[in-house]
Amino acid sequence: MIDPDIELLYAIDKALLAVMILVIMFGMGASLTLDDFKAVGRRPRMILIGFLSQFGFMPLIALGLAHLLRLEPALAIALIMIGCLPGGTTSNMFAYFARGHVALSISMTTASTIMALLMTPVLLNLYTAPFTRVIADQMAEEGSFFIPTKDIVLSLVLVLVPVCGGLILRKCSRGWAKVAEDTAGFMGMIVIVFLIVTTLGRHFRLVLGTPWQLYAASISLGLIGFLFGYWVSRLFGAHPIQQRAISLETGIQNTPVAFAIILMSFPQPQVQNDMLWLAVMYSIFIVVSSSCITLWLRKHGQFDWEVYKNTLIHGRLFGEAYQTRYPDDFLPARIAADPSQGALSGEQLRKD
Amino acid sequence: MPNSSRIHARNLAELYRLAAERFETLPAFATRQRGGVWKPVSFRELYDRGRRIGAGLIDLGVEAREPVGLFSDNRVEWMLADYGIQLAAAVNCPRGIDLTDEELVHIVNHSGMKVAFVESRGMAERCLRMRDRLPALAQLVLLDDGKGIPDGVISLEGLAQRGQARLDAGDADVDARAASIDAGDLFTLIYTSGTTGKPKGVMLTHANMMSQVDHVPIQLNCTDRVLSILPIWHIFERMFEVFAISHGACNYYTSARTLGDDLKQVEPTFMGSAPRLWESLHHRILNGVRQAHPVRRGLFHIGLFLGTHYREALFVLRDNDLRLEPVHSLKAALRKLRYALQWLVLLPWYGFFNAAVLESVRLKAGGSLKGTISGGGALPPAIDRFFNAIGIPVLEGYGLTETTPVVAVRTPENLVRGTVGPMIPQTEVRIVDFDSGELLYPNAGHPGEGRGLRGEIQLRGPQIMKGYYKDSETTAAVLSDDGWFRTGDIGMVTYNDCLKILGRRKATLVLRNGENVEPEPIEMRLKLSRFIDQCAAVGQDEKFVGALIVPDLEAFRDEGIEAETLEALNRLPEVRQKIQKEIRAAMADAADFKRYEVVKDFRLLDKPFEVGEEVTNLFKLKRHVIHERYADVIAGMYSKERA
Numbered sequence: 001m002i003d004p005d006i007e008l009l010y011a012i013d014k015a016l017l018a019v020m021i022l023v024i025m026f027g028m029g030a031s032l033t034l035d036d037f038k039a040v041g042r043r044p045r046m047i048l049i050g051f052l053s054q055f056g057f058m059p060l061i062a063l064g065l066a067h068l069l070r071l072e073p074a075l076a077i078a079l080i081m082i083g084c085l086p087g088g089t090t091s092n093m094f095a096y097f098a099r100g101h102v103a104l105s106i107s108m109t110t111a112s113t114i115m116a117l118l119m120t121p122v123l124l125n126l127y128t129a130p131f132t133r134v135i136a137d138q139m140a141e142e143g144s145f146f147i148p149t150k151d152i153v154l155s156l157v158l159v160l161v162p163v164c165g166g167l168i169l170r171k172c173s174r175g176w177a178k179v180a181e182d183t184a185g186f187m188g189m190i191v192i193v194f195l196i197v198t199t200l201g202r203h204f205r206l207v208l209g210t211p212w213q214l215y216a217a218s219i220s221l222g223l224i225g226f227l228f229g230y231w232v233s234r235l236f237g238a239h240p241i242q243q244r245a246i247s248l249e250t251g252i253q254n255t256p257v258a259f260a261i262i263l264m265s266f267p268q269p270q271v272q273n274d275m276l277w278l279a280v281m282y283s284i285f286i287v288v289s290s291s292c293i294t295l296w297l298r299k300h301g302q303f304d305w306e307v308y309k310n311t312l313i314h315g316r317l318f319g320e321a322y323q324t325r326y327p328d329d330f331l332p333a334r335i336a337a338d339p340s341q342g343a344l345s346g347e348q349l350r351k352d
Numbered sequence: 353m354p355n356s357s358r359i360h361a362r363n364l365a366e367l368y369r370l371a372a373e374r375f376e377t378l379p380a381f382a383t384r385q386r387g388g389v390w391k392p393v394s395f396r397e398l399y400d401r402g403r404r405i406g407a408g409l410i411d412l413g414v415e416a417r418e419p420v421g422l423f424s425d426n427r428v429e430w431m432l433a434d435y436g437i438q439l440a441a442a443v444n445c446p447r448g449i450d451l452t453d454e455e456l457v458h459i460v461n462h463s464g465m466k467v468a469f470v471e472s473r474g475m476a477e478r479c480l481r482m483r484d485r486l487p488a489l490a491q492l493v494l495l496d497d498g499k500g501i502p503d504g505v506i507s508l509e510g511l512a513q514r515g516q517a518r519l520d521a522g523d524a525d526v527d528a529r530a531a532s533i534d535a536g537d538l539f540t541l542i543y544t545s546g547t548t549g550k551p552k553g554v555m556l557t558h559a560n561m562m563s564q565v566d567h568v569p570i571q572l573n574c575t576d577r578v579l580s581i582l583p584i585w586h587i588f589e590r591m592f593e594v595f596a597i598s599h600g601a602c603n604y605y606t607s608a609r610t611l612g613d614d615l616k617q618v619e620p621t622f623m624g625s626a627p628r629l630w631e632s633l634h635h636r637i638l639n640g641v642r643q644a645h646p647v648r649r650g651l652f653h654i655g656l657f658l659g660t661h662y663r664e665a666l667f668v669l670r671d672n673d674l675r676l677e678p679v680h681s682l683k684a685a686l687r688k689l690r691y692a693l694q695w696l697v698l699l700p701w702y703g704f705f706n707a708a709v710l711e712s713v714r715l716k717a718g719g720s721l722k723g724t725i726s727g728g729g730a731l732p733p734a735i736d737r738f739f740n741a742i743g744i745p746v747l748e749g750y751g752l753t754e755t756t757p758v759v760a761v762r763t764p765e766n767l768v769r770g771t772v773g774p775m776i777p778q779t780e781v782r783i784v785d786f787d788s789g790e791l792l793y794p795n796a797g798h799p800g801e802g803r804g805l806r807g808e809i810q811l812r813g814p815q816i817m818k819g820y821y822k823d824s825e826t827t828a829a830v831l832s833d834d835g836w837f838r839t840g841d842i843g844m845v846t847y848n849d850c851l852k853i854l855g856r857r858k859a860t861l862v863l864r865n866g867e868n869v870e871p872e873p874i875e876m877r878l879k880l881s882r883f884i885d886q887c888a889a890v891g892q893d894e895k896f897v898g899a900l901i902v903p904d905l906e907a908f909r910d911e912g913i914e915a916e917t918l919e920a921l922n923r924l925p926e927v928r929q930k931i932q933k934e935i936r937a938a939m940a941d942a943a944d945f946k947r948y949e950v951v952k953d954f955r956l957l958d959k960p961f962e963v964g965e966e967v968t969n970l971f972k973l974k975r976h977v978i979h980e981r982y983a984d985v986i987a988g989m990y991s992k993e994r995a
Binding site for chain 1: 619
């Protein structure tokens with residue numbers, strides 16, 4: 001456990017982090033339109049699969065890891081909490097470069113962000129109960145410890161305020177929304193650098209002293225999430241393009257929300273430090289691991305993507321009635337069996 | 353392998369047949385209609401109609417190995433006519449419709465063609481008017497019958513019907529013809545527009561073309577979309593179209609006017625292109641940036657900066673830096689270490705900006721481009737650097753009509769900027785001194801076997817033409833008995849075995865003091881200014897290098913200097929001043945230009961260089977035409993000196 005006397009983040013850091021979260025969430029809102037919300041209803045099957053892997057598997061993966069690695073209770077709670085969070089907008093960018101279904105990724109982010117208001121507190125209470133009890137026993141003399149459900153919901157609502165602000169901006173001015181979106185993207189990177197510099201730089205001894213279990217947990221959570229998302233969606237018959245989107249969406253969590261919840265809902269220093277530490281680790285490693293996974297998916301998915309894209313463009317240029325037929329031995333069996341020859345039965349890529 | 357769709361054939365007729373059998377309903381060509389709708393033609397349809405046209409040609413009395421004219425610009429009917437010609441084992445003799453009367457008479461009579469396809473009613477009437485000068489030309493076939501058919505001319509459909517009647521009668525001549533084609537038979541006879549003199553008929557064989565399909569290092573399959581913008585009767589474009597057919601990729605016909613739109617609609621994965629296209633795309637992207645929000649503009653420049661230096665590091669790490677001299681191995685290792693560091697430091701930042709900024713720039717070029725080969729002229733280094741930095745690797749290639757055309761091209765693995773890449777398989781190069789005839793490369797007597805020495809590029813390989821039609825004298829002058837072809841181009845082989853082109857011998861300006869000046873690098877540098885649309889460096893037998901300049905109306909308009917015409921613009925004193933400043937800035941980099949190469953004076957032209965007049969279809973300057981047409985202007989520029 002991290003020494004509760006260490007100030008992992010100074011007050012000024014916390015304030016800065018809060019501003020960055022605000023900017024990022026605002027940018028997230030600015031990247032969305034009302035149509036994206038409506039689109040959620042148009043692809044319920046894939047959204048459901050996404051929902052299953054985001055709120056079904058991901059928290060369980062976190063729970064399993066916490067038990068398997070025998071994490072300290074506060075770390076376990078943080079890991080499970082990250083597992084219960086909605087997806088972030090970075091997943092949309094990664095989905096784009098991984099040749100995934102961007103519209104699906106956006107729909108999933110949108111849906112999970114709203115669902116998180118309910119799911120995150122419920123799942124957190126459900127899965128963290130044994131760990132909470134341990135902490136409560138340890139802190140018996142200082143008072144009681146429980147999962148502050150009300151505060152968590154409040155944090156989630158507060159985080160949604162700038163998202164709504166962004167949405168409104170997008171409605172008023174596309175140009176400025178684009179600027180806000182880019183700024184947020186850039187800010188996402190700055191946050192990582194900021195976290196590395198402030199925490200690792202200042203508390204380098206912590207890095208050396210951190211048990212391997214913590215590294216293992218923060219790295220594996222994302223990786224196992226990717227893996228589950230990829231194969232579970234495949235089991236449910238998703239197209240490779242959707243598989244890639246769901247995979248990334250499952251593994252990448254909205255870390256700014258994690259920081260917001262930790263800072264607002266867990267004021268006890270010994271708990272907060274541990275939780276922050278894990279969130280910092282996850283945030284740093286998830287960028288690296290999703291970049292690598294994206295590169296891999298991009299290369300691996302090039303062929304089915306080109307088939308999909310070509311079929312789609314044929315439809316766009318020659319009319320929806322046009323049937324693209326590739327030579328028999330050209331397509332892999334899975335795509336050849338698809339009557340749309342890879343074009344997802346007329347579903348369109350998000351156009352900007 | 354599931355994702356290869358390649359067909360191997362021995363000649364074009366066989367290729368066309370196999371493509372129909374393998375790709376059936378896949379689109380082979382598509383043309384733009386109104387309202388963003390495109391009309392596809394399938395491989396099967398092309399072949400079936402082409403076979404009827406072939407039978408029709410036989411019905412007209414066209415013999416095997418006989419030249420058939422095809423005077424038309426890019427359109428699907430061009431390809432149909434070619435299918436017909438190839439399936440009838442005849443020889444396609446193509447040319448665009450911008451040719452002059454003299455050229456037309458020369459081509460028709462020199463080739464001895466009896467049948468010719470013509471694109472439009474206007475073209476047909478032009479031929480009919482000159483009938484007495486074209487005695488052997490017996491039959492015209494009209495490709496576009498929208499405006500009615502003149503007497504004595506038949507339509508493409510009419511020809512196909514004649515062929516169909518023949519096929520219905522059980523006559524399978526056309527199939528027997530196709531089967532009779534020998535690899536050494538001509539598939540085309542191309543009269544080069546050339547930058548100099550009278551058109552020469554270049555004889556290219558089926559084997560020439562098939563070797564290109566085998567060896568040009570591009571990866572395509574039947575999910576690819578190839579955007580065609582260059583004139584089809586030019587061998588560079590023609591080779592790409594045949595290449596696309598052999599992989600089942602679809603060719604989409606576009607034009608300079610609709611290019612921007614078509615890039616967005618078609619999202620091409622591949623493009624054969626000329627430097628001019630990249631220049632215009634470059635201008636377009638920069639214009640878009642100039643008008644963008646300041647924040648985005650800033651982000652773009654950061655992205656471009658990171659891209660440039662990131663790629664620079666990659667070039668060195670992959671041994672793709674330009675090497676004109678041998679490098680000591682220790683020095684090379686240290687250099688690599690330095691660039692490895694640079695790469696590592698830039699990687700995360702580049703990664704982010706690549707995703708957030710450069711990708712949206714790439715979308716302006718359709719966003720799906722896997723690669724693009726630029727040929728038909730030298731790509732300006734700054735343009736080259738720009739597109740590499742934003743992540744669209746432009747593969748510059750080199751070749752001539754006489755070489756079907758590709759002899760060397762950069763590949764993603766050998767992306768050495770400033771060169772045209774390594775030779776393609778089975779192609780040999782040697783560098784020979786122009787004056788002494790001494791073999792410079794490969795020559796064990798020179799350090800590095802003669803790499804880095806400049807001389808004439810000579811080539812040998814399966815793509816070298818059979819010769820010039822009915823002109824054994826000129827053929828003998830360029831083609832040796834043991835198969836070496838003299839290109840007349842100046843070049844050298846670099847230390848990483850890439851070919852570097854240094855200019856065309858005939859373009860070289862010899863100043864009065866005997867200094868040789870290559871005008872092309874100077875023109876390329878000047879054209880980087882957005883205020884200069886076109887230019888030509890002159891100065892043959894004069895004291896200094898001068899430039900003829902066509903200012904860019906739009907660029908001046910953006911600066912608030914408005915004029916309706918070039919003539920009006922050129923009268924404004926600030927235009928002259930601005931151009932003067934631009935030239936001085938362009939020439940300021942003394943490392944690139946020797947003192948005598950610096951442009952000392954210039955004249956503004958009131959009329960842009962036009963295709964078919966002062967420039968060829970690939971926008972290469974026809975220097976002799978420019979010198980003739982602007983003799984007065986040039987004389988005026990040098991009058992003081994001469995006096």
